[in-house]
Amino acid sequence: MFWFDKHNPDVEFCDIRVMDKTEYYPGRYIEINPDTVCDFTELPFDDNSFHLVVFDPPHLEYAGDTSIMALKYGNLRGNWRSMLSSGFDECMRVLKPNGVLIFKWSEIQFPLSEILPLFSQKPLFGNRCRKRGNKTHWLCFMKDEV
Numbered sequence: 001m002f003w004f005d006k007h008n009p010d011v012e013f014c015d016i017r018v019m020d021k022t023e024y025y026p027g028r029y030i031e032i033n034p035d036t037v038c039d040f041t042e043l044p045f046d047d048n049s050f051h052l053v054v055f056d057p058p059h060l061e062y063a064g065d066t067s068i069m070a071l072k073y074g075n076l077r078g079n080w081r082s083m084l085s086s087g088f089d090e091c092m093r094v095l096k097p098n099g100v101l102i103f104k105w106s107e108i109q110f111p112l113s114e115i116l117p118l119f120s121q122k123p124l125f126g127n128r129c130r131k132r133g134n135k136t137h138w139l140c141f142m143k144d145e146v
């Protein structure tokens, strides 16, 4: 949804779901058509492959399975804290040294302060402004040189 060019040939789009184009609200559509269907806790890519990774996991635990929110963003289920932790480590594994990881999180149900301790690294910077009800945060991490 957030990509300006949804068919950018330089981007490898990944998701665990595939969904045909669906009208979730009159005149509004969603389609999930990843280049690679995979689990972000077990990415099918070699170590040190990408310059940039965007990690945009589901952020909602309390959303009905058939709700519009779950349709659009997916759900957090089971031991999701450990899943986010493994997902972060996988993103770091496939990044090249000095590669950049962008993490997106919406604080609709869980504040960043509960999520960041799940990660093996601290962010370098990001938008933390909550003015005007902003709940979506973009944070930047960098993989170490080694």
Ligand SMILES: C[S@@+](CC[C@H](N)C(=O)[O-])C[C@H]1O[C@@H](n2cnc3c(N)ncnc32)[C@H](O)[C@@H]1O
Pocket: 001, 002, 003, 014, 015, 016, 017, 032, 038, 039, 040, 041, 056, 057, 058, 059, 072, 073, 074, 075
């Ligand atoms: C917030 S949405 C991402 C939206 C996407 N960034 C975009 O711009 O369209 C979160 C997505 O993570 C997917 N997801 C959930 N668990 C996953 C997993 N273990 N591995 C890969 N994708 C997963 C969901 O299917 C959902 O589509």
